[in-house]
Amino acid sequence: MPSAASPELSTAVQQVFANPRRSLRGTRAREVIIYFCLILCACFSILITVSILGVLAKETWNFFQDEDVTLANFLGSTKWNPTLGSQHSFGIWALVSGTMLITVIAMAIALPLGLISAIYLSEYAPTRVRDILKPVLEILAGIPTVVYGFFALMTITPMLQRVLSEVNVFNALGAGIAVGILCFPTVCSLSEDALRAVPRSLREAAYGLGGTRFDVAIKVVLPAALSGIISAFLLAVARAIGETMIVALAAGSRPHVTIDPREDVQTMTGYMVQMATGDISNYDVEYYSLYAVAFTLFVLTLTLTMIGNIVRKRFREKYE
Amino acid sequence: MTNRALPFIVSSRTGLLPKLAAIGLCCSLWGCNGTDSTAGKNTGAAGSGSAPASDAADLEKFEVNTELQGKVLVDGSSTVFPISEAAASEFAKRYPNVNIPVGSSGTGNGFERFITGQIEVSDASRPIKQDEFLKAKEAGVDFVEVPVAYDGLTIVVHKANTWVDQLTVDELKKIFTEQGMAKNWSDVRAGWPENPIQIFAPGTASGTFDYFKEVVAGKEGELRSDMSTSEDDNVLVTGVSGSPHSIGFFGVAYFEANSDKLKAVPIVNPKTSSAVMPTPANIESGEYSPFSRPLFIYVAASKMGRPDVKRFVQFYVEHAATLAQQTGYVALPQEIYDRALKNIKAKATGTHYLTAEGEKRSGSVMDVFQDANRTSF
Numbered sequence: 113m114p115s116a117a118s119p120e121l122s123t124a125v126q127q128v129f130a131n132p133r134r135s136l137r138g139t140r141a142r143e144v145i146i147y148f149c150l151i152l153c154a155c156f157s158i159l160i161t162v163s164i165l166g167v168l169a170k171e172t173w174n175f176f177q178d179e180d181v182t183l184a185n186f187l188g189s190t191k192w193n194p195t196l197g198s199q200h201s202f203g204i205w206a207l208v209s210g211t212m213l214i215t216v217i218a219m220a221i222a223l224p225l226g227l228i229s230a231i232y233l234s235e236y237a238p239t240r241v242r243d244i245l246k247p248v249l250e251i252l253a254g255i256p257t258v259v260y261g262f263f264a265l266m267t268i269t270p271m272l273q274r275v276l277s278e279v280n281v282f283n284a285l286g287a288g289i290a291v292g293i294l295c296f297p298t299v300c301s302l303s304e305d306a307l308r309a310v311p312r313s314l315r316e317a318a319y320g321l322g323g324t325r326f327d328v329a330i331k332v333v334l335p336a337a338l339s340g341i342i343s344a345f346l347l348a349v350a351r352a353i354g355e356t357m358i359v360a361l362a363a364g365s366r367p368h369v370t371i372d373p374r375e376d377v378q379t380m381t382g383y384m385v386q387m388a389t390g391d392i393s394n395y396d397v398e399y400y401s402l403y404a405v406a407f408t409l410f411v412l413t414l415t416l417t418m419i420g421n422i423v424r425k426r427f428r429e430k431y432e
Numbered sequence: 433m434t435n436r437a438l439p440f441i442v443s444s445r446t447g448l449l450p451k452l453a454a455i456g457l458c459c460s461l462w463g464c465n466g467t468d469s470t471a472g473k474n475t476g477a478a479g480s481g482s483a484p485a486s487d488a489a490d491l492e493k494f495e496v497n498t499e500l501q502g503k504v505l506v507d508g509s510s511t512v513f514p515i516s517e518a519a520a521s522e523f524a525k526r527y528p529n530v531n532i533p534v535g536s537s538g539t540g541n542g543f544e545r546f547i548t549g550q551i552e553v554s555d556a557s558r559p560i561k562q563d564e565f566l567k568a569k570e571a572g573v574d575f576v577e578v579p580v581a582y583d584g585l586t587i588v589v590h591k592a593n594t595w596v597d598q599l600t601v602d603e604l605k606k607i608f609t610e611q612g613m614a615k616n617w618s619d620v621r622a623g624w625p626e627n628p629i630q631i632f633a634p635g636t637a638s639g640t641f642d643y644f645k646e647v648v649a650g651k652e653g654e655l656r657s658d659m660s661t662s663e664d665d666n667v668l669v670t671g672v673s674g675s676p677h678s679i680g681f682f683g684v685a686y687f688e689a690n691s692d693k694l695k696a697v698p699i700v701n702p703k704t705s706s707a708v709m710p711t712p713a714n715i716e717s718g719e720y721s722p723f724s725r726p727l728f729i730y731v732a733a734s735k736m737g738r739p740d741v742k743r744f745v746q747f748y749v750e751h752a753a754t755l756a757q758q759t760g761y762v763a764l765p766q767e768i769y770d771r772a773l774k775n776i777k778a779k780a781t782g783t784h785y786l787t788a789e790g791e792k793r794s795g796s797v798m799d800v801f802q803d804a805n806r807t808s809f
Contacts, residue, residue, distance in 0.1 A: 195636040197610055197657030269674075280630065281674020282660070365667075366660040376630075376660060389663065 171403035178397040192367040194398045204408055206367040210377035211353055217288025217373055218295055218352040223345055226299025234307035235329040253297035261361030264290035278374055282364030285373035290358045295348040306340025307333055339427040346420035350413050356381040380409050491522060491754055500527045502740025507535035508542020508555030509639045510665055511683035512727045514759040515580055516555050519748045530740045538663055539639030547571050552741050554730040557639030559785030569809040574733040574781045578749060578772045579764055579797055581756035584684040584710030585723040588694040590676045595624045598707035600700040609649045610656050631659040632671040632680035644681055647722045684710050685760030712762045726797045733781045749773050768797055782808025
């Protein structure tokens with residue numbers, strides 16, 4: 113801090129401390145109040161999380177109290193038909209498999225594309241190119257997901273139908289690709305940050321040993337930044353699992369277990385949208401099933417975050 | 433949201449963008465209505481499309497009344513939605529200060545909101561059920577039952593479907609019920625292609641679903657559980673028009689509006705054994721059986737003292753024939769509208785479709801919708 117550069121600031125600071133009315137008790141009291149205000153703000157996020165969890169857990173409990181529902185059916189069945197048919201079945205795997213299919217497709221696009229772009233931006237791109245590419249990526253990240261959903265339904269799917277045979281109008285592939293495009297800027301931007309954070313001395317040492325640009329990027333910088341890159345990947349996976357609007361518009365509404373990406377699937381989030389927008393009579397078992405699905409979604413994302421933390425610790429490289 | 437209406441929304445390709453455009457257009461037209469009555473003429477022409485000139489002329493002449501104020505909430509069947517929307521929008525031209533938002537959350541949900549007193553008018557694509565009637569009785573929500581149009585529940589396939597020439601009720605059973613569970617088209621009739629059938633159906637809370645289920649699966653049976661369902665008929669249109677091996681069903685208006693993208697299947701009349709298309713003439717004569725059905729609105733009797741509700745409902749019934757035709761449905765005989773109007777004026781409450789013992793009455797509207805059949809509480 114160049115202290116001499118701002119005489120106004122230093123006089124302002126002096127004025128504060130020279131205030132003749134400052135009493136020790138007043139200052140202490142104020143410090144305590146500020147301290148508690150800050151704690152309160154920090155606790156707000158915990159409060160929200162806990163209350164959401166509480167509601168989820170309570171309503172999920174209600175769901176399992178219904179005579180039609182058993183835990184064995186919920187965790188052991190692949191049939192999810194809460195409203196149709198004579199035998200209602202609540203097998204969560206039908207919805208989980210839809211979510212997984214979409215996530216795998218999305219990640220197959222977002223991860224390689226994002227990582228390669230990040231390596232290019234961080235290691236190869238001239239400054240001028242980066243100055244153009246970075247804002248474009250940020251624009252991509254700012255597009256509302258409903259636009260992506262419409263794009264998947266009206267543009268990606270017709271293109272797929274021209275290339276592949278037997279592609280449904282609502283299909284996992286189109287929705288998955290759109291989710292992949294959505295996640296791509298996240299992966300790219302976070303990975304690039306991680307790559308650029310690798311100290312310059314490492315690169316210079318590698319060049320000094322006779323490494324080519326590619327050697328340096330892949331064999332030195334990438335492993336050094338691995339922890340950050342894995343964080344980026346996991347964030348993208350979590351985003352894909354929770355993505356709602358795209359799958360609600362473009363993936364379809366038929367919950368079933370399949371690995372064929374040309375078929376229509378329903379994800380956990382997609383089911384919640386469909387049920388929440390009209391089709392449901394309040395306080396029946398279908399209504400509570402919403403919470404059970406939400407709870408499962410929560411557990412899934414939480415597990416992912418925990419794994420992420422463990423992995424990140426294990427791969428962390430310190431260069432201080 | 434009153435001016436969201438007009439039948440041509442239904443004729444939009446898949447909904448969203450044209451709908452937005454329509455909202456903008458309607459807003460601008462509605463805005464100049466108060467001062468210039470020729471604006472109504474323009475909107476009427478844009479909305480009608482195929483309606484006969486004499487009927488359209490009937491809707492064009494009106495005076496604007498800005499004194500009547502109020503809000504009439506309408507919700508229920510997505511099948512009746514186009515008619516109610518058209519009625520609300522026409523009414524809003526005459527009474528610009530009455531706000532009439534129309535929802536489409538399904539017949540079952542509509543009745544639920546109706547019975548809890550949240551809405552004034554409930555759209556229904558089937559008559560009230562016994563349990564709903566009992567709940568209404570318990571809650572003390574007395575109502576007037578008004579048939580507004582005929583609908584031919586239309587079974588549709590993809591435009592490029594060359595094999596389905598007609599379907600019998602038995603074949604529909606094979607496709608749609610739990611007992612049938614046909615996987616491929618070849619399971620329905622020998623010689624049809626071995627491609628998996630994809631089914632798009634309205635949501636379980638809709639009257640269309642109930643009606644179809646009762647006709648195809650019977651009172652005890654169930655429809656299969658692996659169908660794609662949506663409350664939004666436009667999603668079903670998108671689904672069927674985008675999948676070559678698909679089949680779906682919804683109200684005839686949604687087919688009429690999308691006939692360039694879909695193919696309606698002639699249904700074999702079980703009595704005459706001849707295949708019948710859901711044309712207006714066939715629906716009105718009852719020839720299109722068993723899928724021709726009346727559509728209703730239910731009006732809360734306790735709210736009919738309010739001038740806004742009363743005038744709206746009267747207006748609705750007086751113009752129901754024209755509105756139904758404009759939106760792709762079939763008008764009921766004038767006699768029925770006259771009886772309904774008489775019931776509204778006399779506040780004659782109750783349903784005609786349940787006996788005093790709670791048994792369901794069925795038959796043509798002319799036979800059932802009579803004073804002698806009315807059951808109230």
